[in-house]
Amino acid sequence: MIVPKLFKQSISAVMVMLALSTSCSKKNVSISKNADANNRFKVIGYLPNRTDLVAAANQVDFAKITHLYIAFINPDSLGNLTGTENLKEVAALAHAKNVRIMASIGGGGAPKYYPSFLIGEKKNKLINDLVNLAVDTNLDGIDVDLEGDLIDANYENFVVDLAAALRQKNKMITAAIATVYKTQFTDKALAQFDFVNIMSYDRTGPWRPDKPGPHAPYSMAEEDLNYWLETRKIPKEKLTLGVPFYGYGFGGTAPESMSYKNILRQYPDSVNQDQMHLNGGMVYYNGLPTIHKKTELAKEKVSGVMIWQLMQDSTGVKSLLGEIDGVVKGK
Numbered sequence: 001m002i003v004p005k006l007f008k009q010s011i012s013a014v015m016v017m018l019a020l021s022t023s024c025s026k027k028n029v030s031i032s033k034n035a036d037a038n039n040r041f042k043v044i045g046y047l048p049n050r051t052d053l054v055a056a057a058n059q060v061d062f063a064k065i066t067h068l069y070i071a072f073i074n075p076d077s078l079g080n081l082t083g084t085e086n087l088k089e090v091a092a093l094a095h096a097k098n099v100r101i102m103a104s105i106g107g108g109g110a111p112k113y114y115p116s117f118l119i120g121e122k123k124n125k126l127i128n129d130l131v132n133l134a135v136d137t138n139l140d141g142i143d144v145d146l147e148g149d150l151i152d153a154n155y156e157n158f159v160v161d162l163a164a165a166l167r168q169k170n171k172m173i174t175a176a177i178a179t180v181y182k183t184q185f186t187d188k189a190l191a192q193f194d195f196v197n198i199m200s201y202d203r204t205g206p207w208r209p210d211k212p213g214p215h216a217p218y219s220m221a222e223e224d225l226n227y228w229l230e231t232r233k234i235p236k237e238k239l240t241l242g243v244p245f246y247g248y249g250f251g252g253t254a255p256e257s258m259s260y261k262n263i264l265r266q267y268p269d270s271v272n273q274d275q276m277h278l279n280g281g282m283v284y285y286n287g288l289p290t291i292h293k294k295t296e297l298a299k300e301k302v303s304g305v306m307i308w309q310l311m312q313d314s315t316g317v318k319s320l321l322g323e324i325d326g327v328v329k330g331k
Contacts, residue, residue: 047309047311066100071145080129081129091139131169141172147178177197196239225302247263248285249284271287271288274290
């Protein structure tokens with residue numbers, strides 16, 4: 001996401017989440033049957049939207065992914081979508097490699113005025129603009145990554161209307177969801193999506209300095225999958241497991257956020273670990289063995305993996321995407 005993941009959850013949002021009831025619906029969720037027609041195991045990679053988007057897209061190893069998500073496309077305060085200039089060219093790149101492409105809205109750093117775009121005429125305009133964007137730039141659909149306080153009383157109606165409008169144009173709709181917001185997602189809202197991607201990371205971070213430790217342990221992946229599969233009854237073919245290509249630092253002068261690529265640039269031998277000492281503190285991330293194990297778990301339990309985000313990866317034998325690809329293809 002354009003801002004580092006550490007901004008995904010403001011301290012106030014975390015307090016709201018802690019105050020939420022732990023009760024949850026156990027009704028069967030029937031995600032839309034207008035689902036991904038491609039039955040390949042999904043490997044979904046987010047790519048930050050920026051001025052050099054085309055150059056960044058040309059660095060993507062399309063042979064190792066099935067879906068490319070551009071993050072983010074959001075309205076400005078006047079309701080006009082921004083950052084759309086290069087989407088058509090990148091869509092052509094993706095489609096030439098048999099990769100589907102989506103524009104993702106929202107994000108952890110979504111504008112504070114966003115709630116006003118989920119209701120009334122602003123909602124209607126946003127939906128119309130998103131559908132037109134998908135059609136005009138030849139995207140395969142829209143990904144909804146609304147988080148925290150944006151999963152409000154208007155979220156369900158927004159995604160119902162957006163899904164209906166997209167399907168009229170034969171476009172997909174997916175979502176990024178986090179278990180920490182589980183009570184905010186209604187079954188009806190979840191049922192609108194062709195599939196949902198579980199953000200199984202950010203259990204802790206710089207916003208919780210009193211809770212240092214791994215932000216995306218393997219145990220979290222197991223717990224997240226169990227909740228969405230067993231408690232919320234979402235079919236496995238409609239779920240993917242999200243994995244991080246970044247780490248968080250605690251203590252000393254360790255950096256708050258650090259890409260896997262930069263971790264290895266400084267400490268090349270850290271590839272098989274999930275933590276390292278740095279500047280009197282500790283940085284926690286996922287190394288090759290954990291990414292391998294999580295991908296095996298996803299192959300067993302669900303229909304894909306999702307990556308935040310592709311530009312944070314290393315290269316060659318140290319590439320996390322390469323490790324995922326090896327598990328997926330049985331190498």
